[in-house]
Amino acid sequence: MGAPMAGVSGAKLAFETCRAGGLGFIAAGHLNSKEAFKQLEHEIEIFKELAAKAKANGDEGGQYPLCIGFISHSTFKEELGWNFVQHLLEDYEPDVVQFFAPAVSYPPPGVKAKIIVSNTVKLCQSYGCKVVAQVGSVKEAIEALDCGVDCIVAQGSEAGGHGIRRDLGNGTLSLTSTLVKIAEQKKRKIPVLAAGGIVDGRGLVAALALGADGVVLGTRLWASNEAAGPKAYKMALVETRSCDDVVRTQVFDMISNSYNTTKWPAPYDSSGVLRNLVTDAWDTKLNELESEILYPSNGSNIAAKFRKAAEGQRIDTACVYSGQGVGEIMSIEPAYGIIQKIQREAAESMTRLQRVCLPRDD
Ligand SMILES: Cc1cc2nc3c(=O)[nH]c(=O)nc-3n(C[C@H](O)[C@H](O)[C@H](O)COP(=O)(O)O)c2cc1C
Structure with missing residues (x-):
């Protein structure tokens, strides 16, 4: 599917x-x-x-x-x-x-x-x-x-x-x-x-x-x-090397819920995304992020910065959704070919598993 x-x-x-x-x-x-x-x-x-x-x-x-x-x-x-x-x-x-x-x-x-x-x-x-x-x-x-x-x-x-x-x-x-x-x-x-x-x-x-x-x-x-x-986001997926670079986080939902009229409710207010400067800065400091959004310190407007990053497709700051399998994706390809390849790989994998799992004769 x-x-x-x-x-x-x-x-x-x-x-x-x-x-x-x-x-x-x-x-x-x-x-x-x-x-x-x-x-x-x-x-x-x-x-x-x-x-x-x-x-x-x-x-x-x-x-x-x-x-x-x-x-x-x-x-x-x-x-x-x-x-x-x-x-x-x-x-x-x-x-x-x-x-x-x-x-x-x-x-x-x-x-x-x-x-x-x-x-x-x-x-x-x-x-x-x-x-x-x-x-x-x-x-x-x-x-x-x-x-x-x-x-x-x-x-x-x-x-x-x-x-x-x-x-x-x-x-x-x-x-x-x-x-x-x-x-x-x-x-x-x-x-x-x-x-x-x-x-x-x-x-x-x-x-x-x-x-x-x-x-x-x-x-x-x-x-x-x-x-x-955005093409830049697709490219970022292909360039990501491993699951270490993916995080499930509430950071982006907290930011976007602060200005969107349609807010993601708990407990689904979290997303799998590529790690970047924003997740690195805030993922372990959600309480501080919340007060920074509510009471911005001098010159800081996290929501505005985030929206600007999204408009400019800046992957170091914007929210790029991604699952943890991303490190295995090497290129942007036609969907038809991707699915056919997965079916072929599955058949190969099953042949290999049969060899591995067969009991020995002795
Ligand atoms: C870019 C993106 C947008 C998504 N948007 C929706 C959505 O609108 N509705 C939905 O039910 N799930 C959405 N999902 C979640 C998928 O339905 C699915 O659970 C998820 O992609 C599976 O994990 P994977 O990305 O590792 O394959 C989205 C996922 C991604 C990557």
Whole structure:
């Protein structure tokens, strides 16, 4: 599965992921304005056109499921977001939707979040749409399963982009392994996908060996030709040499929450990012960062500096999302080729493992 990545996974990346045999997601991002909704509709139209063109050119066996990834806390905060989701279900009939961190949805006063999530899942399923929940903890996975979702994404703390705070999070291997066991105990088969730090065939095989049904690729597909987003950031991914240079941190959320109207709520106010001057300066001093944001000392305006760095795409200061597998990414390539290569590597890896694991004759 190609991860929904706000500002990165649009129609082109989603289409190429599907063409290679995966589930390619278009990210809805924070769906809380008419402009954001229009932009999403635009991407969906392009995706549909690309799929229709491929079929017209004789690609009869190709499957191009429309997959849309919603961020629960912002989409379901206001009625507007609910209306948008309803419109999308009616007008575009998506095949699969993902809700990121559904437990952090905002229910209207007096209504339990769980009821809202169950109703949303049922609503989507009534349109024939499969529902995926991406979660960072076992507790949230159990809640999502109780709400009737069709698939769980186990997002480990190695993941790029937003995720559960590092003190509450779990490694991809242990979270996936646990969720596979929990999903197996359900009456119907619930697929589990592993997300976080997977960039090649060896990572895919590791997840499959744990019993996962597949993996989610975020950072690996961000470093692809079809991904949107600043070229300088993509280059920074390729130039990063190891997982030592990635950190899960609340620093950027604290800064951006200080001026954005859509704030990332706890415990998902943390992101996997490339380390830089800002994370090095503040990651171990969050209390000081908070007071510096609230009561800037002379001449310091951290939020303004950060926004300027983002505008100038300055990787030493701006927030560049990245998972811990980034050190293994050597070049920006076409998404189709990346996925094919991962499949080939996985097959090779399994052949090697068979040799390693076969019992000796003596
Ligand atoms: C640039 C970027 C943007 C992301 N945006 C979203 C998003 O909009 N919605 C979402 O559900 N997950 C988002 N994620 C998280 C991914 O869904 C996924 O969990 C993560 O990329 C997996 O880890 P990996 O990057 O190591 O492959 C994003 C990740 C990245 C790298």
